[in-house]
Amino acid sequence: MHVFDEDTRVEQVAPGLFAGRISDRWGIGLVPNGGYVLSVAMAALRGALPGLDPLTVTAHFLRPAKVGEARIAVEVVKAGRRFSTVAARLEQDSGEVIRVLGTYGRIAHGSAPVYVAGSPPLLPPRESLVPAWSGTKESPPEAGTMAMTIRERFDVRFDPATSAFQRGERGESAELRGWLRFSDGRLPDVHALGLLADALPPPVFNLLSPGWVPTVELTVHVRAHPVGEWLRCVFRTRFVQNGLLEEDGEIWDESGTLVALSRQMAAMPQPQRRA
């Protein structure tokens, strides 16, 4: 079993109630990655809507998740012929962590797009790129923090033209392009796209000092079933104002099909959270 599936396993314990666990393998310092936490909630939604695909899922982040038990309460708001809408609360002992609203349905495999005005991000061949963080000397985690364990979960190849922050430099724009796959061979599917849309560092790191960029809200539109192992991604921030920024993502698969559009609202970088 792949790490993603192990770490998003949920069990129905009562009608509309699922039990799961937040693992320490998706950590960004002290805090489990938001897209990972969403994926645990989406595992419960999948349990409540067997056979359906997420079409559009929105999560609002209420407080940082902690490693440990989680309960997910699912409400089927409307089970329709074509669209089914669901709400979920993921709670831990500290309180409610995320609230989710989503609409599920069926996405045909291999259905041809009617209209496409866009193309996968242009990237250097991935064989020519150094895996991200491969040259990083991971310092031992400071007291009370997890290491950046999330880095072990993915094989990431940034286009160096867009990842100045990785070299400690400033970039020209808040755009980050790269190749992305699970490092353990797990194939991307529609249920993992909530995580994959939040798996890369914030592109605003190219402009502002890196720090903790808490997600306020994340919405993912799932547009196709991914084909293949590698994804081509582009994430960009165009507007930083009022202490907030947006992060828009496109995720394309190996067949050259757009598989997800994402947008999140996040707060400007803040000093890294400590315990």
Next chain:
Amino acid sequence: MHVFDEDTRVEQVAPGLFAGRISDRWGIGLVPNGGYVLSVAMAALRGALPGLDPLTVTAHFLRPAKVGEARIAVEVVKAGRRFSTVAARLEQDSGEVIRVLGTYGRIAHGSAPVYVAGSPPLLPPRESLVPAWSGTKESPPEAGTMAMTIRERFDVRFDPATSAFQRGERGESAELRGWLRFSDGRLPDVHALGLLADALPPPVFNLLSPGWVPTVELTVHVRAHPVGEWLRCVFRTRFVQNGLLEEDGEIWDESGTLVALSRQMAAMPQPQRRA
């Protein structure tokens, strides 16, 4: 009192419960506009969170609204120091119409952006543009439909380079740019942006035969308090696949500030709904 404020008036009738009314003045054929219905729900959210501004609001559309009474149940999910998250259900006798999830906070007036990579859409001077629908002979509504009453609510000036569908022609892309203001002098504010993000016809009408394009989900990021009366808008659809499309919007104010980003997921045009 302006029409928008009259038609989004709500009254608290119990803790967390508001009564309102869906008016016939925002109709698109048989169906009240989705952004308008969202605005009635947002009026209840505003009542529950006095003094706060919407930052990010998502609505999932469950069934078409009907003209008549509505009840809005509001749950304050978390009242925080900086961010407050709320959920709402708007119900009518036919059942639940929309489910809403939002995070509210405070947007400083006139705060300067830290970073902007974008600019208002280039538009011909609005004095040079014919108001939209001014040459349209409105045929009397067919049995069981409202007229397009929403058209009376707004003064819209499309850039003709982007509004081929208005002339019964096909366009080159699913992009629609134009000037937009309330026709009765009501100034746009953060509470009206849910409506304004859904006020123009779908840009995909430039490519596919116009029809009923039901919104599945609409998310609006409010980024600034609008200044002035006129808004400059651009809406575009880049991907139509699996029977679904996205519609991305940018709304800019007279001071040249981005005031909202919007994205909706909608279904492909369908024959107009009849009673």
